[in-house]
Amino acid sequence: MTPTVAPLAEELAQQLGAERVLTAPEDLAVYAYDGTAALRQNPACVVFPLTTHEVAACVQIARRHRAPIVTRGSGTGLSGGSVPMEGALVVCLNRMDRIIELDPRNLTIEVEAGVVTQTIDEAAGKHGLFYPPDPGSRKISTIGGNVAENSGGLRGLKYGVTRDYVMGLEAVLASGEIVWLGNKCVKDVAGYNLRDLFIGSEGTLGIVTRVLLKLVPQPQSRMTMLASFASLEAAGDTVSDIIAAKIIPCTLEFLDQQTIRCVEDFTQVGLPTEAAAVLIMETDGHPLVVAEEAAAMAAIASARGAISVRTAADDVEANKLLTARRSAFSALARVRPTTILEDVTVPRSELAGMVAFIAASAAKHGLQIGTFGHMGDGNLHPTFLTDERNADEMHRVELSLGEIVDRTLAVGGTITGEHGVGLAKKPYLRQQLGDHSYQLLKLVKRALDPEGLLNPGKIFE
Amino acid sequence: MSELNLLKSLDYSVLQQCMHCGMCLPTCPTYDETKFERSSPRGRIRLMREVADGRLGVTSTFAEEMSYCLGCLACQTACPAGVDYATLLENARGEVERQHVVGGTARRLFRWSTLSFLFRRPRLLRAFGRAMWLYQRSGLQSGLRRLGVMKLLPKQLRLMEAMTPTVVVPFSNARIAPLETPKSPANYRVALLTGCVQDLLYGPINRATADVLLANGCEVVTPSVQFCCGSLHAHNGELKLARDLARRNLDLYDVDELDAIISNAGGCGSHLKKYAELLHADERYHARAGAWDRKVRDVSEWLVQIGCRVPATASSSDAQGRTIATTVTYDASCHLMHGQRVVAQPLALLQMIPGLRLVPLVESDWCCGSAGVYSITQPEQSAKLLARKLDHITATGASVLASGNPGCLLQLENGMRGDPRFAHVRVCHPVELLAEAYRRESGGYDG
Ligand SMILES: Cc1cc2nc3c(=O)[nH]c(=O)nc-3n(C[C@H](O)[C@H](O)[C@H](O)COP(=O)(O)OP(=O)(O)OC[C@H]3O[C@@H](n4cnc5c(N)ncnc54)[C@H](O)[C@@H]3O)c2cc1C
Ligand code: SF4
């Protein structure tokens, strides 16, 4: 512990009350991680503000004590974004969980940053509306975390990602000042679009305290299908063909055999464990269009040699399939002690080649990789099933990872589609952006947070 | 001491299995209450790992957190990574006990008298039960309550006294013969485990269990003196005592002669199925424990497996002219649902009963706060969960609440007592309803 801890906690306790300031070793140890493998660092103190003003007070106190601030939602991040650094103050927003206003006339909802993603969708549902971004973690991830990572989800292909729904946000800056960026207007070009600067900023530019979100009407109907394939390429080609046929379904999710087996082990929804790959495909909208698109997608899958195409009989079965997909990442942890997940994304025309490349790289280095992902978005999650205590194997993981990154960038892809850079992808960012763009990022950071108070050491040094 | 540390000696992969994804958090009642990570499954597992890695001692805060956990295992159902939380918790609690982190004479006395003494001695437990029955019948209990004598006792004992359930005599050995055979030729031979709490408080459930087994072609073996399964001991960190009881149980039956070993208590069944793991280091008993585990079934699980006979439709009124169209709701016992993964079977049994309408219970998969001795060790949190559960039950409008574990039945009955919302609500085990349906077939009175 750094020597400044005691006064920092004391001052916070005076402002917020001692029961919302944690410093016991048993409490610090459980804020040392997020959902990312093999990262661990205890903070110096954890605090739970309930209002924007309390957040601002926390920032000012931390600043006086020169304690770096790590904002935390539910700690499901997959790039180490909310993993503390030494001496850090964790500002945990999971108790700022009020829905402030649902405005059915403007189709918006305003919520505090700690509201759980699924809760927003459920609240919208009561008005015949829905909130489309649905990360696999939506039953526990917070909207603040979603905004900070610009999270995607299973419906991203047709409906886009978190950014496409944020109309406004309130943030506390490193100075402790509070700003509102955006409003309920569909159009707005007054000044720079600073709101977007905060989306995907991974807690490095400000603490998001409130979010104003756009909602959309619920589709009248939907149809969910499960197609299984004898080869990875056939699944990849099917996705490319569907896009090329100008069909934009709501969901095109991919699981390879390793993933299928783990997920089936957990969910027992009847996934074909002998198939090399499956696609979960969903189309929604007007019933006639849905029927037409579903038929067209089934035909494309068959033309690419699908072994079978099964249509979910009802919503219950459809939801089971989607829930099964959502558990893919965690289910892969059944196999080996350490699960290292990547987030590479490529232009969709490159998908089949990329999937094959990943499999070949795993074979070459004698590694186990399970791959799944938001195939329709070109977003793959090759997941290394390994053991962090085996140094030799970890070295091979690094080699393979390097190859995958090189290949991704060579075909015009990105190192992270939705999980953010955080700590995990930091070594590869400069390679992707090039020197000038990389410096520009740092320039922005210095302008907003000159003292390096907010989540220092994330994204870049 | 450290080389014996239970968490350290546990296979590390069990601890490492948790990849801290957080998918279990929304299913955890204690996290829901506090929103502190250390009261979440993910947080608790991390604390155990800190202890295993030697970064944290077994502190009183650690002990508190392990005690605050309900052991409801909702996290285990939610966990896609297949974390064996039950084993982790047992070992963590075992370590807390082993290091005597939490003291207090009243606590020791309570633990000793129940875990080490009564629950290990079936005859004594029954004698104790009989004494309790007399105590209740004689009016002594209410007299003492009025006089406030109970205030003199330590707080926990006072609470226990207020919760003392009504013991129901006769006990199972007087209700069920050691061997009962069905009218039709027997297709199966099964053992019926009568349980401790079940035996003392819910003898009729054991009778009903025997009846439905008989009605489904099972010959029922019920030794008149049985041993506690040891689940209370294991769940509370007394692993040595639990092993001892497991061995005694294994000695009592000839497992090879049985098609199934039937439990009708979710909490016991969940533990009974894990004897092999409990006795993994016992060369003499390990193999037998494996054979035993494979044959243990919850009664609903077994009946569905052998194709439970649907009771014939009886007239809509019984011999006394009372209508029997009843609205029933079902509350899943945590250890039946999350521990044993027996989810659909009790519902399937209820659904096959003529004249019964099953209405869904919101949050049926959420703990009622009973959780073994939790209502005694953590009365506040237990009461909160109970109130939440009772609100949901009221909302169903059902006149019967069925659940497959005596601890839950006890907790719910305690909560309903004196609450006008439940003046006409009956609490029972699903097999009781099924047994009554079979009885109605033959025109019998189902009292
Ligand atoms: C099983 C599983 C499935 C997942 N599926 C997906 C998926 O499909 N798509 C996807 O995009 N992601 C997915 N994720 C990743 C993760 O859930 C998302 O990144 C999510 O948005 C994180 O939310 P959180 O509340 O847990 O944030 P945390 O992990 O607590 O924080 C994430 C980052 O955001 C910052 N932050 C958090 N709250 C705020 C705030 N209010 N203001 C400023 N900064 C803040 C933190 O400092 C950190 O850098 C998945 C994760 C898991 C474990
Ligand atoms: S117990 Fe399972 S669900 Fe919970 S954090 Fe660990 S791996 Fe995830």
Ligand code: SF4
């Ligand atoms: S057993 Fe129940 S109370 Fe304990 S951590 Fe799991 S879900 Fe929470």
